[in-house]
Amino acid sequence: xxxxxxxxxxxxxxxGAPNRKADIVVDQQSQFNTTQRELREFYYxxxxxxxxxxPGLPVMDVTNMPAEPLVFQSxxxxxxxxxxxxxxxxxxxxxxxxxxxxxxxxxxxxxSQYRQDGQCLLQSVAKTI
Numbered sequence: 290x291x292x293x294x295x296x297x298x299x300x301x302x303x304x305g306a307p308n309r310k311a312d313i314v315v316d317q318q319s320q321f322n323t324t325q326r327e328l329r330e331f332y333y334x335x336x337x338x339x340x341x342x343x344p345g346l347p348v349m350d351v352t353n354m355p356a357e358p359l360v361f362q363s364x365x366x367x368x369x370x371x372x373x374x375x376x377x378x379x380x381x382x383x384x385x386x387x388x389x390x391x392x393x394x395x396x397x398x399x400x401s402q403y404r405q406d407g408q409c410l411l412q413s414v415a416k417t418i
Contacts, residue, residue: 317363
């Protein structure tokens with residue numbers, strides 16, 4: 290939940306202005322979704338007042354929290370959530386000191402030499418969207 294709080298605050302800061310519409314899509318996980326929903330509602334309720342943590346600590350600003358409720362969706366139905374899963378997997382492996390994946394082609398070769406394969410990949414991705 291701590292990470293989710295940072296995500297919500299990051300979204301608020303990136304929206305740049307109050308009352309901007311934004312759908313926040315969250316992975317459907319029954320053990321977390323109730324708490325995530327309550328946290329978003331709390332942030333929305335306090336959006337008009339700065340949240341002071343204490344002397345010398347930064348003030349939390351959720352002024353730009355969108356009014357729209359969270360959208361809970363299966364990760365298999367959202368390309369964005371799948372990308373987040375990949376990002377989290379890469380970060381986890383990095384933090385564990387494990388090897389990340391190797392390049393898909395030998396270093397030094399230009400991707401244009403694999404244009405035919407790339408076109409097939411792009412066409413198959415386009416069909417799934």
